[in-house]
Amino acid sequence: MPYNRLDQDVQMMKAAGINVVRIAESTWSTVEPREGVYDFSHIDRVLNAMHKAGISVILGTPTYAVPAWLAKKYPDVLAITSRGQNQYGARQNMDITNAHFREHAEIIIRNQQMGRFSIG
Secondary structure, three states: OOHHHHHHHHHHHHHOOOOEEEEOOOOHHHHOOEOOEOOOHHHHHHHHHHHHHOOEEEEOOOOOOOOHHHHHHOHHHEOEEOOEEOOEOEOOOEOOOOHHHHHHHHHHHHHHHOOOOOOO
């Protein structure tokens, strides 16, 4: 969503009676744009706005879509289908049993879980 709409979106959620939201899915390339480089600021911003508004948050894992750097470094993370190997770009195009995917998914999930957010 546009950066400058968060306050308006929160107001609309409150007006609609929304008391819980789910965020941060499919955001792997945003939170880890390069391998080992993390930026959770956009999640932090939304968490703070929801906390202030009294809206609970379900924080999803960002692994629904692999980042470009991962697919480039380990092309085998892309699933093989009846039409051949998936191409990078679509969501859910990875092989969730692939060792490289699982290793890097665990790393990003653990980094996200470590409380790198400042709520309040």
